[in-house]
Amino acid sequence: MTAMPDRVKRSSKQPASTGDARRDRWKQHRIARRAEFVEAALRALDKHGTDFGMEHVAAEAGVTKPVLYRHFTDKADLHLALGRYGTKILFNRLMPALNDELAPVPRIRSVINAFFSTIDEYPNLYRLLVHPSHSGDRLPDSDIVHEDKEMIATSVTAVLGDYMRAFGLDSGAAEPWAHGVVGLVQNIGTWWLDRRSMGRDSIVEYTTEIIWGAIDGILRQKGVVVDPNKPLEINKVVQMRNVWSEAERKATGDGA
Amino acid sequence: MTAMPDRVKRSSKQPASTGDARRDRWKQHRIARRAEFVEAALRALDKHGTDFGMEHVAAEAGVTKPVLYRHFTDKADLHLALGRYGTKILFNRLMPALNDELAPVPRIRSVINAFFSTIDEYPNLYRLLVHPSHSGDRLPDSDIVHEDKEMIATSVTAVLGDYMRAFGLDSGAAEPWAHGVVGLVQNIGTWWLDRRSMGRDSIVEYTTEIIWGAIDGILRQKGVVVDPNKPLEINKVVQMRNVWSEAERKATGDGA
DNA sequence: GCGTAACCGTTACCATCGGTTACAGGTTGT
DNA sequence: ACAACCTGTAACCGATGGTAACGGTTACGC
Known part of the structure; x- marks a missing residue:
């Protein structure tokens, strides 16, 4: 629903070269989002066993596949994140x-x-x-x-x-x-x-x-x-x- | 082409209860055929790596998939045979x-x-x-x-x-x-x-x-x-x- | 010899699932 | 207002495991 994340604590923002203040906030947000999907994957793992599908993970996170694929290039990538x-x-x-x-x-x-x-x-x-x-x-x-x-x-x-x-x-x-x-x-x-x-x-x-x-x-x-x-x-x-x-x-x- | 196998050495056939002379000959044949497919699978394995497909195996054996599936219920079954x-x-x-x-x-x-x-x-x-x-x-x-x-x-x-x-x-x-x-x-x-x-x-x-x-x-x-x-x-x-x-x-x- | 039981083999199809396309908004700083 | 970045969906593609339906051939049993 809300596209922009809840305002993240942003003590000091430095306007970089092309300085857009939004940039680094989004970056933080993306990291948090990835973590969120990793948690969803863990839930899917518990629910469906080791051969869970991407759809399961997406559903577990309350979204559809393309959203998931905006944060992970591959299933391998998700796997990698789980590995880390x-x-x-x-x-x-x-x-x-x-x-x-x-x-x-x-x-x-x-x-x-x-x-x-x-x-x-x-x-x-x-x-x-x-x-x-x-x-x-x-x-x-x-x-x-x-x-x-x-x-x-x-x-x-x-x-x-x-x-x-x-x-x-x-x-x-x-x-x-x-x-x-x-x-x-x-x-x-x-x-x-x-x-x-x-x-x-x-x-x-x-x-x-x-x-x-x-x-x-x-x-x-x-x-x-x-x-x-x-x-x-x-x-x-x-x-x-x-x-x-x-x-x-x-x-x-x-x-x- | 030839449906019936080359005549197998069949020293003595005992007509079992429902005794059909064909039965045991086919059985021998099926075993030989399975082995043939296992060999094909090994060739496919060498050619395509560990994630070879059933089609590869079938092709390697010179047939199409359904033939393969008459001898192996599953890919798991083929796998099992390779394991043995x-x-x-x-x-x-x-x-x-x-x-x-x-x-x-x-x-x-x-x-x-x-x-x-x-x-x-x-x-x-x-x-x-x-x-x-x-x-x-x-x-x-x-x-x-x-x-x-x-x-x-x-x-x-x-x-x-x-x-x-x-x-x-x-x-x-x-x-x-x-x-x-x-x-x-x-x-x-x-x-x-x-x-x-x-x-x-x-x-x-x-x-x-x-x-x-x-x-x-x-x-x-x-x-x-x-x-x-x-x-x-x-x-x-x-x-x-x-x-x-x-x-x-x-x-x-x-x-x- | 004819029926039957078993095999041979094919083409064409289905289902699943990883991954993509296309489209339609939201929010916010310049 | 507009650009830039996100949000999200429905519908689709393509590969691959697996199936259906069909038609042939061989050889035993009656």
Whole structure:
């Protein structure tokens, strides 16, 4: 009905080159509108499952498709926005856990717990994002959501690689191992969501155990022994912060 | 052109209850025809990527869609057949490796090598099957292919569980760990196929290393130390054989 | 031999859903 | 008043999964 948005708080407006005062207000408005549609998509996701249609989303937002398509170029674009949304939530929980300077095992447990609590809370979103192909079988398969998962793997790679170099190990294995661990956690997550055959605490514990087991086992084979309950001296918090701000940039500054 | 198939070898026909001699001959023929279409689908897969259409498959087989739909109820059904096909190949290579009574590390390496050599040879099929959603966004999402992957995880679960019980460990972890390892290998596989940033030997080695690391690490934490280069006494070959025959049954006896 | 049961195969169509076109206002600063 | 930017709708396009209806051919069973 009303085309112009409710007057947004606009402390100071600077008349840019072609300076039209309306411009930046609209811009703010568009961002808010996108977020609104993302919420609608989440509702549609809960209601219709992972293969919801654009019409569902539009209806959920109380409009028709073309309106939706003024804010998202593609279904892939919407998907991407959902991916960013999910990634942001996940990172928001993962990072504090990662940066908390606990001993190895408590730290791993903390991260894993953050992961499982997140997918526990947003199971449908998780299932949607874990699907590698999705986003329509017929479109150019942008598959950019996959990029977000990749980013997590990359950050794990960074941490692993640094630790491995610090221990004088072959850091060439860091990348495959990082992807391996990500796949491990992801698959356990999917399995757990599908079955729920045990409580969250148990699954967190088992997952922690195998990850620490892998790290410990490899280190021992290389002659390094680490106390699982004593904090390590090296700290790569800074690295992680970088990755995080990268994620932040992507999640918020979605220019469409 | 010719409606009736080339006369099939038919040593003895037993006239069943409603005994019509034609019946069983057609049955054989239908099986052969399905296989023919599966081959066509594989060609279509190589030509058009994972989102090939039914028309592509039909064309590849030299017919039109309705013919294809006389042999497969759904796209999901075709997908399922492809899944069985892939599973069969994979199992055919995995099982000898699993049953070869080597020491732990060589044995793991052998299995992992079988896996990577398979996906190396059938990359498109692998990519198709790894996709959880697939089979069209709009159909009842039978998702039965997923079942095959599950079977692999189950067989791993069996092996893990037995060994764990043999070592007196909590076997409740067997199932999540099995899914974890499957996810780990799968994700490394996907990553490797996408990048090919290292040779097969290297990736096999790294993967073997982390898996053995995990096993060794966990065992050590439980106070068990195993020589990675000495064969274990326990042998669960029988178990695996059972799983295998199960797979065989599914792969061949596809009643449509 | 004729009917029947099973297959062969085609053309033409339907339904769904992603995405677009065309049209018709609203609000607000210059 | 006008331009610029939004609001919104109904109707449509095109690709693709899937179906209907039709007509042929082979070979068994009576």
